[in-house]
Amino acid sequence: MRVGIGYDVHKLVENRKLILGGVEIPHTLGLLGHSDADVLLHAIMDALLGAAALGDIGKHFPDTDEQYKGISSIRLLEHVRDLIEKEGYLIENIDATVIAQKPKLRPYIDKMQENIANALKIEKNQVNVKATTEERLGFTGREEGISSQAICALSSLYENSVMVSDSTGGCCGGCQRG
Ligand SMILES: Nc1ccn([C@@H]2O[C@H](COP(=O)(O)O)[C@@H](O)[C@H]2O)c(=O)n1
Numbered sequence: 001m002r003v004g005i006g007y008d009v010h011k012l013v014e015n016r017k018l019i020l021g022g023v024e025i026p027h028t029l030g031l032l033g034h035s036d037a038d039v040l041l042h043a044i045m046d047a048l049l050g051a052a053a054l055g056d057i058g059k060h061f062p063d064t065d066e067q068y069k070g071i072s073s074i075r076l077l078e079h080v081r082d083l084i085e086k087e088g089y090l091i092e093n094i095d096a097t098v099i100a101q102k103p104k105l106r107p108y109i110d111k112m113q114e115n116i117a118n119a120l121k122i123e124k125n126q127v128n129v130k131a132t133t134e135e136r137l138g139f140t141g142r143e144e145g146i147s148s149q150a151i152c153a154l155s156s157l158y159e160n161s162v163m164v165s166d167s168t169g170g171c172c173g174g175c176q177r178g
């Protein structure tokens with residue numbers, strides 16, 4: 001079992017959409033970024049990449065690259081899923097917190113969880129998203145920005161297999177999954 005953590009912050013500004021977990025949320029302010037600035041998905045991607053020892057989102061999707069300008073972070077999350085899969089990992093679960101004074105996020109959380117599960121091809125009960133304010137304290141409390149934290153657990157496809165080479169050089173086929 002491997003675990004990873006992720007953390008991200010984006011600034012709240014006028015004339016930008018507020019997109020969290022792939023859901024466009026009606027609000028007077030939106031998050032500023034090179035991509036759609038979905039701070040929740042960015043924290044989740046960093047947790048996944050961290051657990052697989054694959055670096056971070058800035059390494060895979062540089063903010064100097066025009067191809068990522070305005071991109072939906074759901075597309076980036078799908079790409080991260082592919083990277084994780086290629087390394088032979090399975091996602092066990094993801095837990096995340098969005099720290100926002102406003103707006104009230106509870107009505108949108110189910111849809112966020114569904115979007116994340118769909119992008120990662122996992123079940124909805126493997127994804128949990130929470131929201132909290134910081135009681136009007138700090139930059140989130142002053143509504144200057146929104147931050148997010150995430151943690152995830154990965155298992156390896158090969159974790160429980162006995163690697164006994166046969167005459168063809170293959171393994172014993174004892175992998176528990178797949
Ligand atoms: N942007 C937010 C923040 C919080 N919630 C929900 O309210 C609950 C209480 O939040 P506190 O920060 O006062 O502890 C929290 O557990 C969330 O369910 C929310 O929906 N949107």
Ligand SMILES: C[C@@]1(CO)OP(=O)(O)OP(=O)(O)OC[C@H]1O
Pocket residue numbers: 008009032033034035036037038042057058059061062063064065068069
């Ligand atoms: C997501 C990327 C994509 O270019 O851009 P931003 O939306 O600016 O987000 P940030 O959290 O600063 O991470 C960097 C980039 O990977």
